[in-house]
Amino acid sequence: MKKVLLHICCGVCAAGAAHRLHEEGFGVAGFYFNPNIHPRDEYEKRKENLKHIRAAFDIEVIEGEYAPRKWFDVCRGFADEPERGTRCQLCYRLRLQETYRVSKEKKFDYFTTTLTISPHKESSVVFEIAKSVGGEAFLPVDFKKKDGFKIANQFAKEHDLYRQDYCGCVYSLLKRRSHIVIPWNSQNSRD
Numbered sequence: 001m002k003k004v005l006l007h008i009c010c011g012v013c014a015a016g017a018a019h020r021l022h023e024e025g026f027g028v029a030g031f032y033f034n035p036n037i038h039p040r041d042e043y044e045k046r047k048e049n050l051k052h053i054r055a056a057f058d059i060e061v062i063e064g065e066y067a068p069r070k071w072f073d074v075c076r077g078f079a080d081e082p083e084r085g086t087r088c089q090l091c092y093r094l095r096l097q098e099t100y101r102v103s104k105e106k107k108f109d110y111f112t113t114t115l116t117i118s119p120h121k122e123s124s125v126v127f128e129i130a131k132s133v134g135g136e137a138f139l140p141v142d143f144k145k146k147d148g149f150k151i152a153n154q155f156a157k158e159h160d161l162y163r164q165d166y167c168g169c170v171y172s173l174l175k176r177r178s179h180i181v182i183p184w185n186s187q188n189s190r191d
Contacts, residue, residue, distance in 0.1 A: 011049025
């Protein structure tokens with residue numbers, strides 16, 4: 001059985017992706033690496049959902065480092081980019097590079113990502129970035145297909161999972177709430 005490391009952005013998306021990978025005969029482990037998520041309590045809420053994923057799909061979930069400064073360093077200067085623009089692409093690359101690195105370190109056959117389950121993300125863009133990061137080690141699965149998003153949402157309802165209302169980054173959050181302070185965003189910041 002081929003093993004795949006699944007980058008997980010949140011528990012809801014992981015449900016649809018893990019379900020599909022199991023159906024297709026893969027051994028699956030999850031990798032929760034999301035330095036883009038702001039604030040920290042949002043990161044923790046999304047991580048908490050992973051307990052349900054572990055139990056329902058009997059998979060190991062590896063937690064990467066929560067390093068928002070790394071994300072701010074990569075995305076600095078792109079605050080005004082629209083959703084799906086350069087900032088998002090830089091964010092995908094950062095997370096996929098780390099997923100690929102861990103997949104090689106832990107000797108997985110492939111790596112892939114839950115990012116393609118979202119109707120707000122263009123799978124072709126995610127695929128292009130992931131292939132540039134990991135070549136043939138990337139398993140290109142559009143998890144939106146075969147009712148992936150619907151399955152994920154049904155699982156979330158059945159298990160009463162926390163559902164976020166923004167992608168995770170502070171700029172997306174700012175579109176919904178105007179009182180957020182952005183740490184580490186100053187060009188002169190040395191923190």
